[in-house]
Amino acid sequence: MFSSVDLTDSLSGSSVTATVKEVERGLQEDDSTLSLITWNIDGLDLSNLQERARGVCSYIALYSPDVVFLQEVVPPYLNYLQKRAVSYTIIPGNTEAYFTAIMLKKSRVRVLKHEITPFPTTSMMRNLLEVHATVSGNELCFMTSHLESTKTHAEERLNQLKLVLKKMSEMPASTTVIFGGDTNLRDKEVNCRKLFIYIKHYYLSLFL
DSSP: OGGGOOTTTTOOTTHHHHHHHHHHHTOOOOTTOOOEEEEEOOTTOOTTHHHHHHHHHHHHHHHOOSEEEEEEEOHHHHHHHHHHOTTEEEEESOSSSSEEEEEEETTTEEEEEEEEEEOTTOSSOOEEEEEEEEETTEEEEEEEEEOOOSGGGHHHHHHHHHHHHHHHHTSOTTOEEEEEEEOOOOHHHHTOHHHHHHHHHHHHHTTO
16 A cells, blocks of 8 residues: 555655755764664654655755664655665665665765564564674674564564574674664563563673
8 A cells, every 4th residue: 555655746856865965065974973863754654745754854864874774664765765865875674564774874884784584473574674884994783673563562572672682692793783773662671570681691691
């Protein structure tokens, strides 16, 4: 149902692209810093899609982040971003229904490879998207995910988080991992003893 929506109907040529380029020209890139935005753009809400898609590009143009983690991307949004955000490499976690995506500024981030790890017991098509890259000679792995939604899927959500932590622990010591996304975690889930023990074990394994 998403493919029938055309986000480009009322666009005024390449105005958004021009705006992005104008903002970037006015910014000085600092090799000692890395800027990142993570954002659930709520693509499942079909109301005002054109206006909201332009809003996404406007915020990216305003802040000019080096990396953007997006959740709840739908095909029309992806098509729009690929046409307008030309200064970014865009890697989606899927191309059907709704999914995550990572945007990486071409002038700052050199992409090496990417990997998509499906969550084996998800009922909502969720996965982990990771992109291996270098920034100013430093090796990084960017990870984003949209963990299982709703209160009734707490156990699945924690299992997904544990898989994310496991993937982090498998990275070489020379690689810095940055994870961000929509975890849907409740306070009591974060505070549960089982999760604390798992995170403690993972944390200690980095130094032993």
